[in-house]
Amino acid sequence: MTDVAIRSLNKTFGALEIIPDLNLNVPDGSFTVLVGPSGCGKSTLLRMIAGLEQPTRGSIAIGGTDVTYEEPSKRGISMVFQSYALFPHMTVGQNIDFGMRIAKVPKEEREKKVAYAAGVLKLEKLLDRKPSALSGGQRQRVAIGRSIVRDPKVFLFDEPLSNLDAALRGQMRVELAELHQRLKATMIYVTHDQVEAMTLADQIVVMNAGRIEQIGDPLSLYEKPETEFVATFIGSPKMNLIKTADTQAMGVATIGIRPEHLEVCDAGKWSAVVRVVEKLGNEAIAYLDSEVGDLTLRLVGTPALKPGDQLRMSPRDGHVHYFDQHGRRMAGPSS
Amino acid sequence: MTATTDIATFIAAKRRRSEQRRSRIMLTLLLSLFLLYSFMPLAYLVLSATKTNGDLFTTFGFGFGTEFNLWQNLRDLLARDNGVFMRWMFNSLLYSTVAGLGAAILATAAGYALAKFKFVGRNLIFALVLGAVMIPQTALVVPTFLLLALSGLSDNPLGVILPSMISPIGVYLMRVYMEQGLDNELLDAARIEGAGEFVIFRAIVLPLVAPGMVTVALLSFVGTWNNYFLPLIVLRSPQYQPITVGLATWYQLAQQGGGGGQVLFSIIITGALVSIIPVIIVFLLLQRFWQGGLTAGAIK
Known part of the structure; x- marks a missing residue:
């Protein structure tokens, strides 16, 4: 059971209240997409779930355990960043097993996990390459590979496709959907692209100015928007x-x-x-x-x-x- | 009509080419003059090091002497005062290398903290660093000496090495370099992977900022190698003196006419020539990083 429960979460930077008071349940095994315009607080929320930002108030529980003040590496999460965040001086293989090396996982097990991730993401032939020798799509797959080998309870994605061109974005969307079907893990995905939200999500959370406007499956948001904001944000043309x-x-x-x-x-x-x-x-x-x-x-x-x-x-x-x-x-x- | 336009275009293009050629020639001339100006002291040094002491004062400064005396000058240099010159060279090399490495590590750590961590007083500390850049090192020598004397480090190599490891310009460079060239998401990714702050610094930050570090190391190496005033004040024992102080001692001796008198001048000139060789070698070896370090931040 690896649901994520967020209660009365507040984040304030100085005098600026980014997230006033937020409650959210992310069901076990769901693909939940946080969507909203730039500056609506969705990335801040994801970073708080990851432990990269401390909430001002409120609590975050993953799988029933309160992790509000837990270290990022001890929350059972993994994160894929917009910029891929691959270590440029390491090969693909070293990037994927970086966390396992830190955790002193035996070499045999590390190799097995890297081979599995490389197989899932079709990276077998690229393991000795440096990130600079990879295309955008391949880099994103390496970043996902680095997530997979951690066996996380929750996968977090922060606008992972926004640096890719339209064709590659479409292809990676399909690959992410397949990955979710294969791993059946809880995934939380941040995007400002409502097409990505509609095509990938089981559950969409539409955010505006730090507040949740509506939560629901893609079709219900499209067919029964609860607010004018959701009505215009979901659907293209609006x-x-x-x-x-x-x-x-x-x-x-x-x-x-x-x-x-x-x-x-x-x-x-x-x-x-x-x-x-x-x-x-x-x-x-x-x-x-x-x-x-x-x-x-x-x-x-x-x-x-x-x-x-x-x-x-x-x-x-x-x-x-x-x-x-x-x-x-x-x-x-x-x- | 078309023919007239073609001729006008042709003449305009010709004029433009001619103007471009003229400005290229002017630029080349200007740069050549600058090159000549920069090379003159070096040429004087090289030529003078090949002369006998007599020729040094009787022949044209930018010409050869009556005989080629470089090898004899070198032999005299290495034999003088029981070969103390090599001791000075070793001291200079030791002080400069340790100070260069130390300054690079300290500036990188400080620059990293100032660029990537939010803490109370961060801006004040950076303002102090910027202020320190403006203060000439010579102005700090007397307070530094007093501090070293209180710490029992006067007439001790550490009295030269430790202050030389402090490089405000290095801290400034590394902060700017990291702010612009080191993506925060890389550090976040490493944190999520379970790396502690020290592991992140060692395994992620250091390899990525190596060009910047080499730049700071080179600046500090050259600064320490050329430093005269600090070792002059701090070090009294001849066996600790670096090359700058050693050659200056010989020069004073030569001016006073004692200890071999005038003969010393050609040896001092040869010593000065030999003393710049390690700096040139270090520059050539690390040039690749040096250039990368200077431009990487600018490109980003």
Whole structure:
């Protein structure tokens, strides 16, 4: 049982309160992604779980044991960093078994574990190379290999893919998902990329200004965002938010409609002019100037739209999200 | 129309090439003058070391004498006062090497602490280090002597070595070098792997900052090798004297005309020539690191 339980956690740097009061449960074996904009405190939270930062108040328990003031190496965690953090003067093999050498693990066992990690991550032929002779993806695999041999209870990842190009990022996402399926370990992953969050997570924790906005599985966050912030942060292109006199007359501050939930029809509710069209092959994203403000529209296939075209549209039934003046989700219009 | 444009472009390009050539020639001339200026003392030293004592005062300074006397000068140098010159060389080498290594280790440790650890008074300490950079070492010699005298280290090689191991400029260089060139995530990764602070310093930090350390070691080596005032004040016994003090003693003797008088000048000149050889060798051996140490921080 290696769940992570965070209770009333607070982190203050001088007069600046980064994390006011945070409670979170990370279930055993889950792939939990902390997602949010830059500066929202997600990396600070991860570093506190790792023991690299001390919380100002509150507690952190891993597998039922309070580790709030425990040394990083004694928490049963491993961490993969954004910069890979490979020791440049050591070979791949030496990087992977560094921790075991420190812990004076017998050579035979070390070699066995390095061979296992190298096999899992396809690093067998690279063990004698220095990190400078590796590609970005290979370096990231070495960093993961260094984590695996520690047999951690919890894997921590701090934006591990953000230094990779788009193609490699996609490939590494799949590899991480496979690794999680294979190891079935608890993983906590920090990213500001909501695509990574949606594709990798069992559980997503959306953070904003040090607070948790919503916790849930990717689909529930997408389909039932609890706040305007989550609604716009999860999903790409982001949700359209519309504030008009009509909506306010209904007792709703804002209505939200996903770009794919706008329907083009002659009898549509709103008129709009096409500003830009992005044709992606399987779909097209149109950016519109409408009578209710800027809107984004997602259409399947390759529609014959071009800038300057006029069209009318309405939201699809059952796909409108309602938010009150505090940005919180409402069941529906009150009148 | 096109032909006119082509001709104008051709003339402009020609003018540009000519200007570039002219500025290249000017630059080369300027650098050559600077090179000549820098080499003049060395050339004078080399040429003078080949002369007899008589030629030293009667022939043109930047020309050879009537006979080539370098080997005889060297023999005289090594035989003078029962070969005390080699003792001075050994002393200088010992003081400079130990001070260079010590300064590199101390500056690295201090620079690491100032760059990577947050503690109360960190900025004050760094401000003091910066202030110390501004104080000329000569100004500190008398208080240093008093301190050494109180500690019983006057007329003791440690009285020269220990103060020479303190290098404020080295601490400053290493702090800047580590702040810019040593990624915090590397240290965090090592901590998570279970490495203690001493292991991190030895196994991660030292190998990565070796170029910076060599830079500090070289600066301190040369500083100690050239140091005259501190050993002059601290060391009284002839057997502890480094080469700077030893040659100066001979020079005073030569000026007074005693102990062999004027003959000493050619020996002193030859001694000065021999004394710069170890510094040149150390520079050549460590040049690779020296250059790396100077530029690594800048590139980052």
